[in-house]
Amino acid sequence: MGVQVTITLDEDVLExxxxxxxxxxxxxxxxxxxxxxxxxxxxxAKPSRELRLGTLNLGYRPELNYDCVASLIEYAExxxxx
Numbered sequence: 001m002g003v004q005v006t007i008t009l010d011e012d013v014l015e016x017x018x019x020x021x022x023x024x025x026x027x028x029x030x031x032x033x034x035x036x037x038x039x040x041x042x043x044x045a046k047p048s049r050e051l052r053l054g055t056l057n058l059g060y061r062p063e064l065n066y067d068c069v070a071s072l073i074e075y076a077e078x079x080x081x082x
Contacts, residue, residue, distance in 0.1 A: 002033070 009017075021031035065071050075081060 002029075 017028065017031050017035065020035075021028050024031065026034075064075060
């Protein structure tokens with residue numbers, strides 16, 4: 001059994017929680033507890049589709065120093081290489 005607490009919710013927040021509890025077939029208390037346990041960054045909505053990123057082999061250029069970002073940027077910005 002939990003502790004009973006009185007809180008004031010904005011109308012839009014209450015409606016959102018009511019809709020969620022009705023669609024899940026849960027009580028308002030259960031839904032509020034689940035929402036409060038959920039990290040703030042986690043959404044209840046599932047992504048519409050999986051994001052897949054491909055890779056592109058740009059090759060290896062032995063004349064470039066891959067350990068020095070500044071030299072790579074300098075090479076990329078050189079008008080001779082664009």
